[in-house]
Amino acid sequence: QDNKIFRHHRVRVNYTTYDVRRAQDSINPRTRRDLMVLSDNTSHNDVHPYWYARMIMVFHANVRQRNVTGPTGQFCRMDFIWVRWYSNPIDRCGWAAKRLPRVRFLPQDDPKAFGFIDPADVVRGAHLIPAFHHGRTGDLLPPSIARQEAENNEDWVFYYVGM
Numbered sequence: 236q237d238n239k240i241f242r243h244h245r246v247r248v249n250y251t252t253y254d255v256r257r258a259q260d261s262i263n264p265r266t267r268r269d270l271m272v273l274s275d276n277t278s279h280n281d282v283h284p285y286w287y288a289r290m291i292m293v294f295h296a297n298v299r300q301r302n303v304t305g306p307t308g309q310f311c312r313m314d315f316i317w318v319r320w321y322s323n324p325i326d327r328c329g330w331a332a333k334r335l336p337r338v339r340f341l342p343q344d345d346p347k348a349f350g351f352i353d354p355a356d357v358v359r360g361a362h363l364i365p366a367f368h369h370g371r372t373g374d375l376l377p378p379s380i381a382r383q384e385a386e387n388n389e390d391w392v393f394y395y396v397g398m
Contacts, residue, residue: 236296236297236298236299236310239296239297240294240295240296241294241295241296242292242293242294243293243294243295244263244264244293245261245262245263245293246261246262246263246290246293246316246354246357247259247260247261247262248260248262248270248354248357248358248359248360250358250359260359260360261360262290262357262360263290264290264291264292264293265383267360268289268290269287269288269289269290269360269361269362269363270287270288270289270290270316270318270357270358270359270360270361271285271286271287271288271357271358271359271360271361272285272286272288272352272356272357272358273285273286273356273358274286274323282323283323283324283328283336285358285361286320286321286323287320287321287338287361287363287396288318288319288320288321288350288352289318289319289321289340289381290316290317290318291317291318291319291349291380291381292316292317293314293315293316293317293354294314294315294316294317295312295313295314295315296312296313296315297310297311297312297313298310298311298312298313299311314353314354315351315352315353315354316351316352316353316354316357317349317350317351318349318350318351318352319340319341319348319349319376319381320340320341320347320348320349320350321338321339321340321341321363321394322338322339322340322341323338324336324337324338324396325337325338325339325393335364335395335396335397335398336395336396336398337366337393337394337395337396338363338393338394338396339375339392339393339394340375340376340390341375342374342375342376343375343376343377343379349381361396361397362396362397363394363395363396363397364394364395364396364397365391365393365394365395366391366392366393366394366395367391369391369392369393370391370392371389371390371391371392372389372390372391372392373388373389373390375390376388376390
């Protein structure tokens, strides 16, 4: 509506804890940026059930959807998150392998490196731990707003997914 999108500072995700209580994650582009969504590859036993992404920004826009049932002349709010995707876990991982899943950012020339997701698809925030041993790299992405200024235009080569 009026060719405008609106930027927000955070996304709050409600989830159920392991002891069947309600909890909420607050994900924001400045301090807690990593999130997880369900993978669509859950039909295979050897594929990791989640995909991981880093939130760049969160927006909403008032849009008119013409391909849905109901009144087509009314505007409705659509929320969306702009993300930078991590790769699927690289090595065998999990309890049987006695290893945390290890991921890395997709290179910028990969068509799946960036995308938009619906906040309703976010399972919860993710705790990704830099693999300090492997160091940092600036090869995956040139200077970009997808990184914070303090990161000096570099990413960690690998991250471990806290389980």
